[in-house]
Amino acid sequence: MTNGVKPVLALCPDDVKSVTFSCKAEKFSSGDLIADTQQVSDAFREVGGRLIVQSVVIHDYDDQAGALDVVFLNAATSLGTEGDAPNITDTAGSAVLGHVPIAATDYCDLGGFQVATKAPVGLMLEATSASRSLYVAAISRSDKTYTTSGLAVTLGLMRS
Numbered sequence: 001m002t003n004g005v006k007p008v009l010a011l012c013p014d015d016v017k018s019v020t021f022s023c024k025a026e027k028f029s030s031g032d033l034i035a036d037t038q039q040v041s042d043a044f045r046e047v048g049g050r051l052i053v054q055s056v057v058i059h060d061y062d063d064q065a066g067a068l069d070v071v072f073l074n075a076a077t078s079l080g081t082e083g084d085a086p087n088i089t090d091t092a093g094s095a096v097l098g099h100v101p102i103a104a105t106d107y108c109d110l111g112g113f114q115v116a117t118k119a120p121v122g123l124m125l126e127a128t129s130a131s132r133s134l135y136v137a138a139i140s141r142s143d144k145t146y147t148t149s150g151l152a153v154t155l156g157l158m159r160s
Contacts, residue, residue: 014159017043017154020151021035022038022148023146025150028083029143030142032140040134043155043157046127060150065114066144067104068101071099072134073095073134073135102116103116
């Protein structure tokens with residue numbers, strides 16, 4: 001390291017975090033909130049830290065292969081009621097950091113299970129000055145039926 005410049009290797013993929021979405025067991029229409037905001041503990045190295053979401057993997061245990069959006073937030077801000085359209089205020093919307101769309105064609109059918117992978121994502125996110133947690137939610141973009149723990153997300157993170 002010279003002149004205070006960190007080498008590129010300081011941003012090597014260094015963590016993988018997984019969350020099983022807890023949601024209602026029902027049929028969701030396109031535009032419905034599948035899973036409201038869920039915590040990814042210690043996603044950031046430090047409070048106010050930054051990271052890059054390098055990959056997003058959806059594990060679909062219900063074998064639906066439904067298009068959806070994974071929404072990233074820096075606070076436990078509710079997007080609304082699961083099974084209804086998201087309903088977030090303008091003020092609360094400042095916690096939304098971005099989203100990653102997962103298309104039905106992103107899935108690989110493995111029999112009674114589907115897996116979708118988006119990489120490289122390259123979405124840079126920043127924590128609040130009071131937390132190391134990241135928050136995720138899922139919005140349906142198709143008409144599919146899920147069970148209470150039928151969807152999980154695994155995030156490949158590059159942290160500075």
